[in-house]
Amino acid sequence: MGLKIYNVLGREKQEFVPLEPGRVGMYVCGPTVQDYAHLGHAKTYIAFDVIVRYLRYSGYDVLYVQNITDVGHLLDSGEDRILKKAAALQARPMQIVEHYTRSYFEDMDALGVVRPDISPRASGHIPEQIRMIQTLIDKGHAYVANGSVYFDVTTDPEYGKLSNRKIEAQTAGSREAVRDEKRNPEDFALWKKAEPEHILRWDSPWGEGFPGWHIECSAMAKKYLGATFDIHGGGVDNIFPHNESEIAQSECANEAPFARYWILTGSLTVDGIKMSKSLGNFITIKDALKQHRPEVIRMFVYSAHYSNPVDFTDEALMAAAGGWERLYGAVRLARQMKASAPDGDAGNGILPRLEQAKADFKAAMDDDFNTPKAVAALQELTRDVNTLLNSGSPVGRATLDTIEQTYQQLAGDVLGLIPAQDTASSNGQREAGLVELLISLRAEARRKKDFATSDRIRDELKALGVILEDRPDGTVWRVS
RNA sequence: GGCGACGUAGCCAAGUGGUAAGGCAGAGCUCUGCAAAAGCUCCAUGCGCCGGUUCAAAUCCGGGCGUCGCCUCCA
Known part of the structure; x- marks a missing residue:
């Protein structure tokens, strides 16, 4: 009995057969580094961490790529998320990116999430993205309009195959304020012309601008994993438009299948509502770690299947x-x-x-x-x-x-649930010696039936966070 | 409105045809000087609702109800 994976592409559980025996190429959509990571990110990346760890345990040689989005992710208003933050903090955009990128890795390290083999940044792969956009234009899948480049979704008959969306059904169109430079309302940006105030900008065959959000994943996945690879992961909230667009761009540009297995994780909710940056109902990983050990947060994530949504409650955390x-x-x-x-x-x-x-x-x-x-x-x-x-x-x-x-x-x-060794303070040896001394004093008191003294030692150590347990063969202790 | 998930004990949750895993919480017991830890026992004649298929359904089919996600930025 081998490994079976529920493939979102096709919506069925399938036997996992890698492209190359014994090797797995895996790409997971990483965070946009514009703010501190929260428990929703923890759920997603712990889930993929376990998937990678298990594949390796099963003997696969895994190449795990997870991007860092540091450019091109626009807000509704058309503002760049990074630039908005930079303006708010009066900092340079790349300072913001660096700060939150480091913070993200700190958080993941603290949670015991094994680092990806490659963590490519979007801003470091502009030439690759431009090249792919040019290919799409050459092949008739994209067009230039007023300094921007758009993907023409009508040129891809398979567009919508991941999320089961039909272009016709969508069109009826709620949004009137569509940029009229697009041929179809569903067309998405591959390259955006930079307005004068836009700081993050690069030269391109179409003028100064910056890449669209989706193209980075296509370009970087191709660079590090090839046109076709085994597993693509991410949060289900990105299935449309992001993942769908990735597939369209990649398959049209490469004329080859993109990822063979799609694994999407369910969202983390709070009181039934999705935890998200925009709603502000999030708990940062740093804050969560002040209250719970990393292993407990991991245990909480394992309580439900990765594809299910999970509701965050104190009760659930306590149970974990x-x-x-x-x-x-x-x-x-x-x-x-x-x-x-x-x-x-x-x-x-x-x-x-x-x-x-x-x-x-x-x-x-x-x-x-x-x-x-x-x-x-x-x-x-x-x-x-x-x-x-x-x-x-x-x-x-x-x-x-x-x-x-x-x-x-x-x-x-x-699963990453077992600490290498017992929690010890920085003065571990000295502390251990002191506790052992108290335990022996207490043993003496117990022998003399001086339970007042023995209970006092146990109680006061407990108040300091040291738990004593009497066993037939002696007393053991641990830090609570 | 379209697309997609989901609805199992107080809470979390596994279970895709064969008679309800596991954890947390709770109750009782054993062990203990007392605790703690651990173990044992108990805790859903029922799996949101109504029909249907079947010898047999939480599991399949149909119909309604409810919750959530996506369709616009998010893992």
């Missing part, structure tokens, strides 16, 4: 936190027990159970990256692991190693 604590608690316990574990493989009856969990996990992930089901497999495993670790019977170091490795591979390498 509880679920994560349970999973990680088993790993932490296994690690703690290794310190005093006997050599050998006592308790190896758990090994077949670990293999079973791996198989269940794989089956879930192979089924269109079904993370809720994959997490459920880990939760069920955790029940059995906890039973063993708390049984009181000895568990050998080799067995504990295998348990830890299993979690490390599935929950760690693929």
Whole structure:
């Protein structure tokens, strides 16, 4: 049983067969760097992070490209999003771009999102975009009007195949204020003439201007992945016009199929309304990370299938936190027990159970990256692991190693839910020493039945964020 | 209006024909000096509604209801 992917292009679950055996070329639409990233971005990019991690776990050699949009993304008003921000902050446009680009990578790093192999910027690929536009003009798919270039959607009979939109149906046209320099209302800009006040501008065969929003993805995907590649991802909110336009431009210019599998993620909503920059109902990743650990945010993202919309609530976050604590608690316990574990493989009856969990996990992930089901497999495993670790019977170091490795591979390498080591402060060693000292003092008090003292130590450590748990073989501690 | 999703327990959510995974919350129990953690037990005769197909439907078909997304910037 191999990997199956729900292909939005064609709307059906299909067996995944890469263009080249063992290799995957993947492009995901990246952010417009005009503001801080919010939890909606976190949902999307964590979802694709897991997809990439799982493909790699499955043995594929993945080339992952995700663009940075730093030019050409216009507002309703016709203003460039970057320029508007620059004016508001009295900064240079590329300063804005740099600031938010760095911030974006900081946020993704903090969330444990593995960086794309290539993060091309639109502004760094103007020649490639101009070349592709020229090709479209030469082939009769685009036309110049008053210094701008538009794609003529009527020249592409397949236009609308991704989003199921028919040009005729659209035309009835709500918008009267269409630029009359367009031949058809649905035609979209490949190149826009720069008005005098527009700072971001480049020379082109059609005069000074700047590229349209959609062409960057087509040009950069072609440059780094070729005319035809395996997977194209993004948020479903960009299916039209952005993704649809990408396909039209690329296939008309390259005369070859564009992406073979389209994976689109559902939006994040707040009280049922989409979290978005324009609505202002967003929580930045930086703010969210002040309240929750990155693993908990990832766990929250995994609670629903990537293609579903997910509603953000504190309750849902708390549930994710509880679920994560349970999973990680088993790993932490296994690690703690290794310190005093006997050599050998006592308790190896758990090994077949670990293999079973791996198989269940794989089956879930192979089924269109079904993370809720994959997490459920880990939760069920955790029940059995906890039973063993708390049984009181000895568990050998080799067995504990295998348990830890299993979690490390599935929950760690693929899902990014397992921290490399326990949270420790910057003075980790000193802190550990102090806590161990208090634990031994408390053990002495307990031996003397001086429970007032022992409870005081436990309570006051708890107030400092150090949790003590008494186990048959001694007291273990952790940072809350 | 067009296109596309979705509606499963208090909350989140998996489940595309065979008799409702998993997590959170809640209740009881075991363990504990007491806790904590962990485990055990309980928690949807029912999957928004009405019809239909079938031996059998949350799952297929039809019809209405509701929510959301896109159609204009957003992952």
